[in-house]
Each structure stands twice: as structure tokens, then as C-alpha cells.
Amino acid sequence: MSDVVDRFVRYCAVASQSDPLTADHVPSTESQFKIAEVIADDLRELGAPDVKVDEHAYVTAHWPASEGCVELPTLGFCCHIDTAWQSWGDPVHPLIRRYEGGEFVIGQGRDGRPVVISPATNPQLEHLAGTELVTADGTSLLGGDDKAGDAMCVSLLARLKADPALPHPRLAFAFVPDEEIGHGAALLDLDEFGATFGYTIDGGPLGEFCYETFNAAEAHVRARGLSVHTGTAKATMINASEAIMRFHQLVPPAERPEFTEGYDGFFYLERMEGSCEEASADYIIRDHDQAQMERRAQILRDAVQLVNAQFGTDVLSIEIHDQYRNLADVVCLPENAHLIENARSAYAAIGQEMTCIPMRGGTDGSQLSFRGFACANLSACYYNAHGVREFVPVRELESMVDMLQALVGLYARPQTA
Template identity: 70%
Template sequence: MGRKATSDVLERFVRYCEVPSQSDPRTAQTVPSTPAQFDMARVVAADLRDLGAQDVTLDEHAYVTAHWPASVGAEKRPALAFCCHLDTAWQTYGSPVHPQVKRYEGGRLVLGSGRDGAEVALDPATNPELKDLIGEDLVTSDGTSLLGGDDKAAVAMAVSLLARLAENPAIPHPALALAFVPDEEIGHGAALLDLDALGAAYGYTIDAGPLGEFCYETFNAAEATIRANGRSVHTGTAKDVMVNASEALLRVHQLIPPQDRPEFTQDREGFFYLERIEGNCEDARADYIIRDHDRNRFEARKDLLRSAVAQVNEEYALRPSAAAAQPVLSIEIRDQYRNMAEVITRPENAHLIESARRAYAACGVTMRTVPMRGGTDGAQLSFRGLPCANLSACYHNAHGVTEFVPVRELETMVDVLQALMGIYAEG
């Protein structure tokens, strides 16, 4: 569909990856959680203005929004939204990022050395999809950080789509509303996006995995913080006096079914994930996330964690220590998002699924509908009144130093977005 020999989207993607923009759950009380996200927001806003996008706005929370007018004949069609996120994952190194384009010729592909000096490589044993990518170019990091394909590949796709429209305004498309949001990786995402100003009737997030993936269902999600208050004394005189806050948290973790951890689950199986634990004898804290596609099982998981905390408090209350007379543990659970399938599967929104299928097929891609084992801005947006299903961003091995994006997938996905616009321009 008119793809250039020199790929505009590849150039943008590499350039965006070089701008560090990790979010940070430890400073989630501010939006954005990190100043670096403003750096990425400014780069994107400048690119949008250079292309001639309308109403380009960068607000005080690092949200970037813009509009693009409809092609001739599609002015009366509802505006279509595309949403991507500006931040990258916080779970590993994210700065500096040194993207590289490497040809994959089969076998192991060495990316470089990690920060500990150990070799970092892609291996067909852990990424069997590599057998279908022999002879193709892959964008990777050099092994010292994540790449940031989640979600900068999507940002590059969306901006490159506008570049096509700037070159050829006759490409059929409805009015477009673009949103680039911060802090998606820490569960905030589109929460502060002004939907009235955005002005779209429906849309798509671009934040799924390999080419062809399509998601209209996500986990129900919550985060939990368990705090422990102990009493520290010299270990030589600790009997019946010491209360070890860190050990109280470990006791809670023992009560969580071990099979319900992410590394033992798949498909629609939910889990508890211990994100971090820190502290000492007197003060300790554990942060969990709770996930399940089924709403009833999700609520049961929250109850299980509350019950585990209550049980450990009861166990400590039976000890002779006076310090244990007060509850050692407290828990706070905060809902993050709901399964957007509740919204997307409504009859009035079924077009989001079928239109995506048609757009993929028009580009020779078979759509694979998968239950998303994570979240997306579409979950928030759908329940706020902007139904949004989720399209491929074409990243593999997200949130780690072996993340990669095949160039062919990156470029093809811009074609898919163009095809999708054409479908919504038809009426």
C-alpha cells in the first residue's frame, strides 16, 4: 500500500527508542511519574506539528493529542481514535537505550553484552517464532536495556500513518483523533485523557504483541499494598519481644497458592504477582498485582489476599509479645481496570472486531484473537465511553532486554492502519 523503500516508520521507531521514558510506580502519585516522559512527549508533539496535524496539545501531565481532518467524501463519518502510550516498562534497565537493526540468519542471534558482561542473545529455543523470521531485519537493543517497542513501535506507526496522509490526502480516511498517553505501564494510562476534546466515537489502542494479534478482552486488575509494622530488639534478647515485619510478609506469601503465580499460568488463568518486597525488622512492604479475566474469580482473589493478611494478624496476636497485640499487617487494594470484553462484545461495538479482521486480511495477515494477559489503555477508555479494541504493536519479548521488533511487521502494521481507516471511511 505504497510503502517506501526507505522506511519512514523504521526511522521514527529507532529515533523514539533512543529517548528514555520509563514510568515509575514508586512516584505514581504524580502524572507523569517521571520527568523523562515529557522528553518523549515533546518529541512526538514536534513531529505531529511538522506533519501539519491540527490541535496538537501537550498538557501538564504529558498527554499529547492531535487531530487530522477527514478525506473528501468522509467528512460525515464519525472520528476514529488511535491511542498509544509514551512510557516504557520499569522492570528492567531503560536508559540509555541503544537500538540496532540486525539481520537474522537463523540460530542464536547475539545482541551484545548485558550490564553484567554476560552475553545477551535471541534463541529459537525460547522464541520459536524466529524460524519464520530468517532473512529478516529485527530491531533490538544492544543487551544493556530494554528496547521500548512496547509501545514506541505503536507511536512510530501512528505518526508515520499521518505522514502518509500528509503526502497523499486522498487516501480514504475519516477524521482521526490521536492520543499519546503517559504511565500506562503502571496502570494509569488514559485516566486523565479528555475524551470530549478528543472527540472520537470509537477507536483502537495499538499495544498488542506480534503482527496479527488482536485483543478485545483483558484481565480485571487490582494492585495491593501490604504493610508490616514490627518491633526490633537485639537478637540476643528477642524471645517473646521481637516482631519481624519482613517475616510477617513472608508468611502472607506462603498462604498464596504457588500455582497461582504468573510463571505457572497461561491463557485465561489469573494470578497473584509479587512485584516487590522491601523492608527490615520494624518496617516492611510488599506490593502485589492481582489479575483474572473472570470477574467472580477476580473478586475471590482479592478476598483471598485479605484473608491471608487477617490470618497472619491472628497468628501474631496469639504470641506472648506485647508488641503483637496490635495488628502487624495492613492491606490496601485498589482496582486498576476491568475486562474490556464487557464493552467490546456489545452488539453496537462488534464492528471494532470485524473491521480489524478485514484490515488485517487486506494486508495478507491472519488476525489472531487472544485474551490479553495484561492491560491496555483500551480497558479504561472503553468503560469511560470510548470503546477501544487493541491492535498489534509488533513487539516480542516485551519488558526485557531481549525485546525485538521485526521491521517487516512494523511496516506492515502501518498498512493495516491505513486499511482500517479506509474501512471506516466507507460508511
């Protein structure tokens, strides 16, 4: 195996899901410390001089500039170490197999049924016949989101160590926990990190580039009811679960993830539970346009008022919290244009056309850009993220290390606006 594939498989085998139900502390799961230490040990073995794993499982390190580049600004990279919580993620059994075309049975699911990836749902497979893919065995997600990015960064440093003549500025790396539950790089000390611009590596197929993300918020709806015997309930019982269901019926059905694409925003019901006396529903709200975000928040507030009016009392309450903003507001400033153009040139250097997409999600860069670290998002080369059909093509993993080598070389010279 190539260096990046070896690291990727090792990292994926270390289960490290985050958990929204324990998000009151960071990291939300102890398992994230395990992958943090694995990555930190690899960085130390390569000779990174200041590897640190803090009490929140943040891994940070720097790599000194090549000769003649010491005075240039530090270039930063950020990836996350947690994997998605929405699917099975422990244990993970990564496999490398040759894909010969057509439907590909990657294993059996936990229900005993075959788990298949198919050109019908992944047309990209038509261009991958005859190549090797990394998958899990059907019983869990793989974790390419974002352990592919983690492996690429460490493999880049392995190349720079092997050939000190490769030009590059001082580099800063952050591997952060709990991105999948909205925390991400919130506690990253940017002064210590020392970079004012750079990239997250947390995107899809090779060549994908993102300087636009959703604006994001979360909404927590709570209901308080009154339980009495069903035989004497008339005009007395207040069913909290019924109130939550009435609320959900007022959320625009066409503005849900399964009916949207491109720049369409949405409301997504993440979870709900309840009884007669207590019920709750948690939503996320997404839109590329901030004005539309405010419209969506008002729709939910209005729905709460309407349901309360129907019941004649304040059964429902709602809390809405911002999570992150569209990084385009920062990356598209003239002084940050080099983030886009250098990425385009680095992709071209490996023979790959760059494809800009409006990301239907967020990255750590969505948060970091508004804290002073302007960063766009590069390919991590995973497909079907957050599910058991996830896969990563070997040749794309390897090509992205080539791309990163070209990219850091472009920053071995002063940048102009």
C-alpha cells in the same frame, strides 16, 4: 529506512521509562516530556492542526477527514509513550540488523555476558530468517512497547498527507504517559478527544488482536513490628519481615505468573522490603473473570487475618485498589462489533490472518472503554517486551502501517451494529 522504521528508531533512542515509586504525580518521570515533544514536533511537521502537549505529557492531535467523510464519526487511536520500568531502559541504543537464523547475539549485557535471542524461546524466529530486526544492544530494553505503536500512528499520517485521496474519517490521536504503571489514559479528556470508538496499538506479533484483557487490582500489604534486643526478645519481639514472609507463604504458589497461561489468573509479588519494625509487600492481582478477582482479593484478606491471629495482634494491614477491567465487557457489545470485524478485514487486506488472544495484561483501552471510548487492541509487533531481549521485525512494522491505512479506509463509511 522506511518512514516508520526511521521514526521508530528515533523514538526508541529517547529513554522514557515510567517509575512506580514516583507515581504520585503524572508523568512519573521528566523523561516522558522529552519523547512527548519529539512526537509532537513530528505531528506539527506533518501539518496536524491542533497538536497539544499538556502539563502531564499527554500528546493529542487530530487529522481532518478526507473528502466526503466529514460527517462520519471520529476514529480514535491511543498509544503510550512510557517504557517498562522492570528492566534497564536508559540509555537505549537501537540497532537494525539482518537475522540469518539460529541463535542471534544482539550484544553484551551490563554484566558482560552475551545477550541472545533464540528459536528455542522465540519459535517465531524460524519465520524471520533473512529479515531485518530492530533490537537494543543488550544493555537495555528497546521500547517497542509501545514506541512501535507511536511510530505507526505518525507514519500513517505521513501517508495520508502524501496522498490526500486516501479515504478516512476524522482521526483523533492520543499518546499518553505512565501506562506501564497503571495510569495510562486516566486524564485524557474524552470530550476534547472527540472519538467514541477506536483502537489502542499496544499488542504483540503482527496479526494479534485483543478484545479481552485481565481485570486488574493492586494490593499493598504493610507490617508493623516491635524491635527489642535479640537477647531478650522472647515473648516480646514482633518481626515485621517475618510477618510478611508468613503472609506470602499463604498466597497460592501455583497461581503465580510463572505457572499460568491463557485464561489463568495470578498473584504477582512486585516488590518487598523490610526490617524488624517495618516491612511491606506489593502485589498485583489479575484475572479475566471478575468473580475470580473477588475470590483472589478475599484470599489476601483472609491471609492477613490468619497471620494477625498467629501473632495475637494486628501486625499486618492490607489495601486493595482496582486498576482496570476486562474490556471485553464493552467491546463485545453488539454496537461495537465493527471494531472486531473491521480489524479482521484490515488484516486480511495485507494478507495477514487475525489471531484473537485473551491478553494477559491490560491496555489503555481497558480503562478507556469503561469511560465511554470503546477500543480494542491491535498489534504493535514487539516481542519479548519489558526486557533486554526485546525485538521488532522491520517487515511487521511496515505491514502494520499498511494495515492501519486499510483500517481507516473501512471507517470511511457508516458503521452498522
